[in-house]
Amino acid sequence: MIEGVARVATRRQAAFGRPGRAMRRGVMASLVAAGLLMAAAPQQAGAVSLSATAYRLAVAESLGADEGMAAFYRDRDFAPIWTGSDDRSAQRRAALIAALEMAGAHGLPGARYDLPGLMARMRQVSGEQARGALEVELSRAFLSYARDLQSGVLTPSRVVSDIKREAPRRDPQALLQALSSGDSETVLRGLVPQSAEYSRLLRAKLMLERKIARGGWGAPVPAGKYSYGDTGQGVVILRDRLVAMGYLRPTLSATLDAEMSNAITAFQADHGLQADGVAGGATLEQINVAPEERLKSLIVALERERWMNLPEGLGARHILVNLTDFQAQIIDNGKVTFETRSVVGAATPDRRTPEFSDSMAFMVINPSWYVPRSIVVNEYLPQLRRNPGAVSHLEITDSRGRQVNRGAGFAQYSAASFPFSMRQPPGPNNALGTVKFMFPNQYNIYLHDTPSKSLFERSERAFSHGCVRLSDPHDFAYALLAPQTDDPVGFFQQRLRTGAETRVNLDQPVPVHLIYRTAFTEPKGQVNYRADVYGRDAALWQALAAAGVVLGGGQS
Structure with a gap:
């Protein structure tokens, strides 16, 4: 049996990257221990009946109020899936042990699943009551691991209230049913999110852990400004750090030459900086970020990707807005088919x-x-109280949509008592520009044009009241309309020229995902990093660490 278990573990490793020698020894030791769960000794018929009753009672008592597990075991008359003496039970135990051994590779809190405790109880189990309790404990460990790996360790909104996203939790009864009826190794491997982004992030995490174990990226670069032609000790330290990061081939040059300038430019592009090949303040700040901090970003990104592991997927065509990257993309069948710069909400609460x-x-x-x-009463009402003619580009309307005469003034109103609404009609100076893209939601967030084009020239673009402004809204509209008209440009421009407010429905609604990634990858695997503009990822890392996630959990 132990030889069969070893084969299961060897195949299992392919889902996580090849572990090091020490980890392989640990896995094998655990698998040997898994074989120590002993089957009950032969008994008389009456004793067997009593034992079965004791086992079922122990299972029922251990389930408590866990309805998903209870329903699963009731449907199978409490028959075991882990603690039986058959080969399939042994294979499930071995596959679970191998998976839990590798939990840290995914940035999961390995201690949460208490593998050492499970191993000890498997070695020491004696009697049907203890076997029943162990059966439930193994199922509970499996479901905890499955939940964390499939859909995330954290409940997003409990950590950051601005994350209005539900983790896509799976049905525990269905998970146990799949495990009991399918190949255990295949089922456990299938828990891993299947997106290409998750695979690339996982690979990047393991590679960075290896780099840290071998000494990291070397000394930080001294403050200053390093330009083409510069020499000196600072340039040498900068050179060595770029080599360690993988941006520059090993070289003995002590001059900031064209090759090093190109390496700086590539680094800047991967970090959302102005790509000019000069290592100054902002660039040096990012170059000197410790690899351990980047590892935290990768672990948080893996958690965030698990939140996006939707059973229905993101959509064959969908819109992705990464708030930290200040970009909006249209993605068709996994490929970016349109991209434009964006402005997102300012960093104030x-x-x-x-x-x-x-x-x-x-x-x-x-x-x-x-x-x-919020804008009416917090920003415009104070102006109106001082001067009724203020913000004249806006109409003030009552509850029936009638324009209000400003002559009476507004000094008598407070933020709580102001009874009017405000509207800016269509026009060249409208705050929404010439088009807005609606995905009706309770947060009143949408994508739109803007007359303030100069903001798109900045590297960091967090300036709006919360909505997402687009640099190229007309081209964005053409791309959205292309599937439903042969002439999207003519269709759009004809309606634009009328000056009239016009609603255009999309024949096929398009999923929109507003995400926040300080670490993300390109299709070839290159990792990009961005600033934590709202401080959300710092809060998520603290929560993950509190849950038991550790740096270097996948190191080999």
Whole structure:
């Protein structure tokens, strides 16, 4: 049996990368221990009946209020899937042990599953009551691991209230049913999110752990500004750090030559910086970030990718807005088919763009801007109280949509008592520009044009009240309309020229995902890093660490 278990473990390793010699010895030791769960000794018929009753009672008592597990075991008359004496039970135990041994490779809290305790109890189990309790304990460890790996360790909104996203939890009864009826190794491997991004992030995490174990990226670069032609000790330290990071081939040159300048440019591009080949303040700040900090970003990114492991997928066509990267993309069948720069909410608590997913149903050409209540009472009402003629580009309307005469003034109103709404009609200076893209949601967030084009020239673009502004909204509209008209440009421009507010429905609604990734990959595997503009990933790392996630958990 132990030889068969070893083969299961060897195949299992392919899902996580090849472990080092020490880890392989640990896995094998655990697998040997798994074989020590002893079958009950032969008994008389009456004793067998009593033993079966004791086992079932122990299972039922151990299940407690866990309805998903209880339903699974009731449906099978409490027959074991882990603690039986058959080969399939032994294979499940071996596959679970191998998976839990590798949990840290995924940035999961390995201690949560208490593998050493499970191993000890498997060695020491005696009697049917203890076997029943162990059966439930193994199922509970499996479900905890499956939940964490499939859909995340954390409940997002409990850590950061602006993450308006539900982790896609699977049905525990279905998970146990799949395990009991399928190949255990295949089922456990299938828990891993199947997205290409998850695989690339996982590979990057393991590679960075190896780099850290071998000494990291070397000494930080002294402050200063390093340009083409410079020499000196600072350039040598910069050279060595770029080599260690993989941006520069090993060289003995002590001059910042064209090759090193190109390496700096590549680094800048991967970190959302102005790509000019000069290592100054902002660039040096990012070059000197410790690899351990980058590892935290990768671990948080893996957790975030698990939240996006939706059973239905992200959509064959979907829109992805990475708030930290200030980019909006249209993705068709896994490939980026359109991309434009974006401006997102400012970093103040009342303006940060939330994270959530919804479905874009229509666009409005020549939109009106219906001013959000928070902006009306916090920004415009104080101006109106001082000067009734202020913000004259906005209409003030009552509950029936009638324009209000400003002559009476507004000094008598407070933020709580102000009874009016405000609207900016369509026009060249409208705050929403010439088009907005609607995915109706309770947060009143959407994508739109803007007359303030200069902001798109900045590297960091967190300036809006929360909505997402697009640099190339017309091209974005053409791309969205292309599947439903032979002439998307003509279709759009004809309606734009009328100056009238016009709603255009999308024949096929498009899922929209507002995400927040300080670490993400390119198709060839290159990792990009971005600033934690809202501080969300720092909070998530703290929560993961509190849950038991450790740096270097996948090191080999």
